[in-house]
Amino acid sequence: xxxxxxxxEETHPVRLRVNGISYDIDIPPRRLLSDALRxxxxxxxxxxxxxxxxxxxxxxxxxxxxxxxxxMFAIGAQDVEITTxxxxxxxxxxxxxxxxxxxxxxxxxxxxCTPGFLTTIAAGISDNPDPDxxxxxxxxxxxxxxxxxxxxxxxxVLRAAELQREEDAx
Amino acid sequence: MxxxxxxxxxxxxxDRALAALAAEPxxxxxxxxxxxxxxxxxxxxxxxxxxxxxxxxDLAHITVDETGVRFGxxxxxxxxxxxxxxxxxxxxxxxxxxxVAHPTIxxxxxxxxxxxxxxxxxxxxxxxxxxxxxxxxASTQGRREIAATDLFIGxxxxxxxxxxxxxxxxxxxxxxGSGIAYDEIxxxxxxxALCGVGAVVTLDEQGRVTHARTGYVSxxxxxxxxxxxxxxxxxxxxxRSLTAAGELALGQLDPETDIHGTSDYRAxxxxxxxxxxxxxxxxxxxxxxxxxxSA
Numbered sequence: 001x002x003x004x005x006x007x008x009e010e011t012h013p014v015r016l017r018v019n020g021i022s023y024d025i026d027i028p029p030r031r032l033l034s035d036a037l038r039x040x041x042x043x044x045x046x047x048x049x050x051x052x053x054x055x056x057x058x059x060x061x062x063x064x065x066x067x068x069x070x071x072m073f074a075i076g077a078q079d080v081e082i083t084t085x086x087x088x089x090x091x092x093x094x095x096x097x098x099x100x101x102x103x104x105x106x107x108x109x110x111x112x113c114t115p116g117f118l119t120t121i122a123a124g125i126s127d128n129p130d131p132d133x134x135x136x137x138x139x140x141x142x143x144x145x146x147x148x149x150x151x152x153x154x155x156x157v158l159r160a161a162e163l164q165r166e167e168d169a170x
Numbered sequence: 171m172x173x174x175x176x177x178x179x180x181x182x183x184x185d186r187a188l189a190a191l192a193a194e195p196x197x198x199x200x201x202x203x204x205x206x207x208x209x210x211x212x213x214x215x216x217x218x219x220x221x222x223x224x225x226x227x228d229l230a231h232i233t234v235d236e237t238g239v240r241f242g243x244x245x246x247x248x249x250x251x252x253x254x255x256x257x258x259x260x261x262x263x264x265x266x267x268x269x270v271a272h273p274t275i276x277x278x279x280x281x282x283x284x285x286x287x288x289x290x291x292x293x294x295x296x297x298x299x300x301x302x303x304x305x306x307x308a309s310t311q312g313r314r315e316i317a318a319t320d321l322f323i324g325x326x327x328x329x330x331x332x333x334x335x336x337x338x339x340x341x342x343x344x345x346x347g348s349g350i351a352y353d354e355i356x357x358x359x360x361x362x363a364l365c366g367v368g369a370v371v372t373l374d375e376q377g378r379v380t381h382a383r384t385g386y387v388s389x390x391x392x393x394x395x396x397x398x399x400x401x402x403x404x405x406x407x408x409x410r411s412l413t414a415a416g417e418l419a420l421g422q423l424d425p426e427t428d429i430h431g432t433s434d435y436r437a438x439x440x441x442x443x444x445x446x447x448x449x450x451x452x453x454x455x456x457x458x459x460x461x462x463x464s465a
Contacts (some may be wrong), residue, residue, distance in 0.1 A: 010177070029175075029176055029178030029220065030172065030173045030176060032172070032173075032207075032211070035172075051171035051211055052171065052208035053204060053207070053275065056274065059274055062278070065248070066274040067274060067277050067278050068204075068274060068275065068278070070207075070211070071207045071208065071278065072203065072207070072278065073178070073203070073207070073220075075178055075180075075222075076178075076180065076200065076203075076222050079225075138273075139273075141272055141359055142271075142272030142273065142274045142360060
């Protein structure tokens, strides 16, 4: 094969359920779920950092549980419900508690890592509605941020849990 | 950071998975993929055919009885960690699983997959050895059971044949009168351990140590289990016996220098952690004994 030949690969029809919507795409088996979400479906909220499961930027929810989108093949994700950061925002466009909390507490600067934090924390406060400092740190231990120094993100976790509790109580 | 092209099959029965594997030497089995997919993305592993076993619901079981805990090849770390029955019968499983990567990785990664990945810095291969467990593997020729002691033959290398799939792991129940502990030192909680140590201590009715063994992560090429019973010849857990246990263990370990720590530092961690986990396992055995008497 010369450099100018297009790379041809066998593709498969794949149906993904993302944020409650079904998407039919045609992809090779090696397509990572993170790339399928961004390139084939066009949901670019899921960010791709290290691409080997270390940084956590691509974290999505698979059946409600935080999962690395770069450590799954899209072809193997046809029997699960996927939630991306886009799916956290409410139908009416208002911010979810975790998104509001990041805004309130300056939980982001450049924002690159933020989608992975938001999905992780959304699931985290659903499991544990009233985390303490230590539990908040443990919740985000698998996500890297190079701007904020984490203090504001820990504050955001606590604030998100508080907003969620207020919402659940009303 | 994209994997090379491969063909993909997602069989609906184990027999079809085994036939696919037998027909394609070099094919790889995908369960959780939390180790395999990074290796493929970094092009350290090239796979002609990927056989995805996540559709094999027969391999999703966790079965607990008085003999121990059995779990299938697609049981996620997180499900095993949260299983109350498994925690009760063999508490070493949960004690170590809490240190396996980060929760997000545990949601997808499988414990059987982690065992057959056979990374000496992985917790669960060592725990399979420390509990005296075994692995059931299947091929088109039938099934066989491999004792943990015969499973790990080198870094990332097991005694599985190319056409075999690991279908189930078994970890025996904690013996009566015993206690456990696991601890590790990592640069960041959830990262690979610089050194990890597990311990099982068994006491007689007078509270004297009758049996003690330790298991090591990240300080040898394959999981190492050391019987340190002889260090407790007077049945007491004290500075002398704990120091002796650390020295005995170090004789069988081979801590290496790498970017994360020197050989000497890892040796020191192995020494201190050996004492720490033996002490904790001893307390755990006493607490479990007391609990049993009061019950």
